[in-house]
Amino acid sequence: MFTKLLSLVFALTAVASIHAQENIVEEGHYLFDANKKLIKLIQSQGDLTIDHVGNHGYEVYGPAGVGQWLQNIADQADVAVISLDHEKESKAAKDAFVSYPTPAQIAARLQELQAKHPNIFKLFSIGQSGNGQELYAVKLSDNVHEDELEPEFKYIANMHGDEIVGREMMVLLLEDLTERYAKGESEIKSLIDNTEIYIIPSMNPDGAQSRRRGNARWSDLNRNFPDFTTDNTNRPDGRQPETQAVMAFQAARKFALSANFHGGTECVNYPWDTTGDDFPLLELVKKLSAEYANDVPGMKNSSEFPGGITNGYDWYEVDGGMQDWSYHWHQDLQVTIELSHQKWPNYSTIPQYFKWNKGSMIRYMSRVHQGAGFKFETNKSGRVEIEKLGTFKSINLGEYTFGDGEFYKVLDTGRYRFTVTTSDGEQESFTTKVSTQSGSYTPNFTKL
Numbered sequence: 031m032f033t034k035l036l037s038l039v040f041a042l043t044a045v046a047s048i049h050a051q052e053n054i055v056e057e058g059h060y061l062f063d064a065n066k067k068l069i070k071l072i073q074s075q076g077d078l079t080i081d082h083v084g085n086h087g088y089e090v091y092g093p094a095g096v097g098q099w100l101q102n103i104a105d106q107a108d109v110a111v112i113s114l115d116h117e118k119e120s121k122a123a124k125d126a127f128v129s130y131p132t133p134a135q136i137a138a139r140l141q142e143l144q145a146k147h148p149n150i151f152k153l154f155s156i157g158q159s160g161n162g163q164e165l166y167a168v169k170l171s172d173n174v175h176e177d178e179l180e181p182e183f184k185y186i187a188n189m190h191g192d193e194i195v196g197r198e199m200m201v202l203l204l205e206d207l208t209e210r211y212a213k214g215e216s217e218i219k220s221l222i223d224n225t226e227i228y229i230i231p232s233m234n235p236d237g238a239q240s241r242r243r244g245n246a247r248w249s250d251l252n253r254n255f256p257d258f259t260t261d262n263t264n265r266p267d268g269r270q271p272e273t274q275a276v277m278a279f280q281a282a283r284k285f286a287l288s289a290n291f292h293g294g295t296e297c298v299n300y301p302w303d304t305t306g307d308d309f310p311l312l313e314l315v316k317k318l319s320a321e322y323a324n325d326v327p328g329m330k331n332s333s334e335f336p337g338g339i340t341n342g343y344d345w346y347e348v349d350g351g352m353q354d355w356s357y358h359w360h361q362d363l364q365v366t367i368e369l370s371h372q373k374w375p376n377y378s379t380i381p382q383y384f385k386w387n388k389g390s391m392i393r394y395m396s397r398v399h400q401g402a403g404f405k406f407e408t409n410k411s412g413r414v415e416i417e418k419l420g421t422f423k424s425i426n427l428g429e430y431t432f433g434d435g436e437f438y439k440v441l442d443t444g445r446y447r448f449t450v451t452t453s454d455g456e457q458e459s460f461t462t463k464v465s466t467q468s469g470s471y472t473p474n475f476t477k478l
């Protein structure tokens with residue numbers, strides 16, 4: 031027994047040291063570990079990725095050879111393991127893979143939309159993937175080539191290459207919104223005219239092309255962002271090209287609300303992921319998550335996630351995820367939306383997923399208007415203190431920084447006092463009301 035344990039420790043050290051800090055995901059396995067007997071041991075291997083912890087077990091990803099190690103610890107704990115290697119799957123699953131559009135075909139559909147709706151649709155690239163594919167982004171807004179004073183919203187899908195439903199949803203959503211705008215549907219027109227909407231259908235085209243979780247370098251992009259509990263620098267250097275592109279894009283914009291789409295189960299996961307501490311706007315983020323989940327049958331009726339929502343850390347800890355990074359460094363409130371139990375379902379099921387999620391996707395976008403901000407006539411930077419005003423007592427929501435003379439934040443409904451202090455010592459204060467806008471949208475900025 032002791033020798034067995036010793037050899038386990040050796041095997042474990044060998045695996046754990048292959049690609050320290052890299053979150054390499056060359057192999058995937060599913061452990062039928064319903065009682066989570068092995069999860070702590072696996073988590074203690076810093077560079078192994080655990081995903082989708084469920085009632086029956088969970089997925090584990092790691093560098094080549096991790097399967098043997100998992101098999102060893104699983105045998106000792108009497109837990110079954112199966113490989114998630116696509117080579118070993120059924121013909122039906124292999125057929126489902128080839129029926130999907132290629133990244134080039136996705137790009138062609140986006141180019142077609144731009145040609146059809148050039149006034150509201152701008153296609154551009156935020157950088158290149160490891161294999162040199164463009165990382166396409168779409169801006170959807172009126173006066174699409176101008177930077178107007180409107181709240182900024184963002185969707186990112188397919189950062190895990192083998193979680194494909196989000197990418198398809200983004201293209202269908204863009205087709206749907208542009209068509210309804212062209213028809214003159216008033217709510218859609220008001221939303222697009224008064225919001226700067228950015229959509230990145232595939233953050234990981236290399237992974238999508240070969241149906242794998244990681245990028246071309248086998249790295250897990252949702253473990254590749256700066257983790258604020260262990261890294262206080264927010265430096266992009268040394269990270270994956272796709273991560274660096276998103277970091278630079280986000281730093282150049284002022285996103286106030288966003289979501290990133292995944293697959294493997296159905297739920298909305300809200301921050302934090304990396305710590306059990308309460309998220310600063312916990313009630314708000316829970317409400318927004320519940321609102322999304324409530325209209326999607328598979329989420330609303332979930333037996334695993336009450337109401338279809340879960341706190342990230344309560345579910346399983348994720349370090350280096352995009353959602354925590356987004357809020358910690360950029361005040362961009364982000365949730366993670368898991369769209370489908372099957373990561374790569376038969377292509378024929380895609381319209382059904384869109385039918386289930388379309389209403390929630392559009393409503394969630396519109397919630398960027400439940401907020402308040404300000405704009406200076408000239409380029410100023412500084413700090414802003416936000417206080418929620420109440421009948422009996424006010425609540426201090428803390429201090430935030432701003433640059434380029436502009437600030438905007440999604441908030442719970444209510445009345446707020448903003449106290450703005452510029453870096454040259456000027457101080458201004460104003461009160462503003464935040465309400466749930468629907469049907470028609472007005473950007474809520476106070477001019478200073």
Ligand SMILES: [Zn+2]
Pocket residue numbers: 190193252291292293
């Ligand atoms: Zn994922």
